[in-house]
Amino acid sequence: MKPQNKFQAQVVEASRTLPQVTKEQVNWGYENGIDHIGHRTEKGVITCTKCGHSWQGAGYLVTTLTDCDCPNCKAKLKVETTKKRMFNNRYYMTIITTHKGYQVLRSVMLFYSAKIGEATKYDYSEVMQRWIAPGGKHCTLAKLRQTMGNCYIDSWIYHTDIELRSESTNNKFYINVYDKIHTSVIYPQQQLIPELKRTGIKKRNFNQKPFDVYKALLKNSRMETLLKSGQLSLFKSFLNDAYRKVDNYWASIRICIRNGYKIKDATLWFDYIDYLRFFGKDLHNAKYVCPSDLHREHDRYMHKKAKADAQKEIEKLREKEEAFRQAKAKFFGLTFSDGLIQVRVLESIEEILLEGKLMHHYAQYMVMRSHLDNTQNINPIYSKRYA
Numbered sequence: 024m025k026p027q028n029k030f031q032a033q034v035v036e037a038s039r040t041l042p043q044v045t046k047e048q049v050n051w052g053y054e055n056g057i058d059h060i061g062h063r064t065e066k067g068v069i070t071c072t073k074c075g076h077s078w079q080g081a082g083y084l085v086t087t088l089t090d091c092d093c094p095n096c097k098a099k100l101k102v103e104t105t106k107k108r109m110f111n112n113r114y115y116m117t118i119i120t121t122h123k124g125y126q127v128l129r130s131v132m133l134f135y136s137a138k139i140g141e142a143t144k145y146d147y148s149e150v151m152q153r154w155i156a157p158g159g160k161h162c163t164l165a166k167l168r169q170t171m172g173n174c175y176i177d178s179w180i181y182h183t184d185i186e187l188r189s190e191s192t193n194n195k196f197y198i199n200v201y202d203k204i205h206t207s208v209i210y211p212q213q214q215l216i217p218e219l220k221r222t223g224i225k226k227r228n229f230n231q232k233p234f235d236v237y238k239a240l241l242k243n244s245r246m247e248t249l250l251k252s253g254q255l256s257l258f259k260s261f262l263n264d265a266y267r268k269v270d271n272y273w274a275s276i277r278i279c280i281r282n283g284y285k286i287k288d289a290t291l292w293f294d295y296i297d298y299l300r301f302f303g304k305d306l307h308n309a310k311y312v313c314p315s316d317l318h319r320e321h322d323r324y325m326h327k328k329a330k331a332d333a334q335k336e337i338e339k340l341r342e343k344e345e346a347f348r349q350a351k352a353k354f355f356g357l358t359f360s361d362g363l364i365q366v367r368v369l370e371s372i373e374e375i376l377l378e379g380k381l382m383h384h385y386a387q388y389m390v391m392r393s394h395l396d397n398t399q400n401i402n403p404i405y406s407k408r409y410a
């Protein structure tokens with residue numbers, strides 16, 4: 024597609040001078056990005072599909088359950104006992120580099136084709152480049168993909184050129200296809216633009232795609248603050264959960280940072296802050312936001328909240344007393360008994376609440392509520408007592 028704005032035009036211009044992927048990079052990928060198969064015959068002869076070396080292996084269980092290294096080339100092999108003699112596979116590798124002030128992530132596809140008795144063939148094709156500007160804006164250059172008649176999002180058409188592509192989610196998968204491409208192995212020599220170097224991220228990616236980590240850091244200076252202040256649990260949790268907004272908690276996070284209070288379990292702490300918010304506590308006060316025993320304080324407020332919720336529930340029910348009386352009146356006075364258990368319809372909200380208290384369980388209220396909510400469908404509520 025043609026550049027739609029100045030930013031895209033600048034990236035396309037910069038991409039013209041991006042050097043080719045080097046032989047070293049590709050060879051590193053062949054060595055480290057491919058799972059080589061150890062082909063095992065029924066008689067236990069193993070052939071390394073990397074170097075072609077064959078040897079008599081140990082028994083089936085030993086070679087399939089333990090790691091198997093080729094005695095000749097030392098490659099770690101995945102042993103398969105099969106009559107199949109051809110093995111083809113493809114793997115991604117990612118190269119993290121910079122060019123003309125942009126952070127660039129290059130996806131290279133590695134091909135591996137092994138046939139027993141022949142030398143293994145390797146090949147590669149660079150399929151995608153993601154260009155990120157220091158402000159966090161990005162665009163994607165890629166080869167064309169085959170979109171008809173198959174269910175893979177990444178059926179690259181290898182002879183096409185890497186060009187600027189639209190990242191619309193208007194496809195049959197309703198996703199940004201380029202976001203879904205695996206990062207897989209990362210070439211160890213990485214380059215970062217100064218704006219990322221400064222954050223101290225280095226090679227860490229916290230089990231996320233480097234692309235997502237870089238974008239989060241470049242777009243939101245608060246992520247950089249979290250990383251630098253060592254609030255890694257918070258950092259990871261904002262990376263994982265795009266719906267949770269840093270801004271909603273920032274005032275309290277700043278208090279924690281200022282007080283040198285490390286949040287070890289972000290999910291628990293968020294929960295706790297939400298309780299404090301509910302009860303109108305001061306979210307700028309270290310006394311509240313930096314508890315010495317987070318678990319204990321969290322549980323205390325959790326119980327407090329459950330009580331408050333139950334009370335609200337009761338008040339709602341009281342308001343519905345009249346509707347309840349009308350709906351259930353025809354059952355009032357009704358009792359059943361089989362001599363052992365006596366069943367009787369509860370006749371007022373007060374009675375149901377009392378019953379609920381006797382049962383020591385809020386579930387009782389919930390059952391009752393569902394009856395009230397659906398007065399068309401009249402299910403009398405019974406009190407079961409041993410006669």
Ligand SMILES: [Zn+2]
Nearest residue numbers: 071074093096
């Ligand atoms: Zn080998």
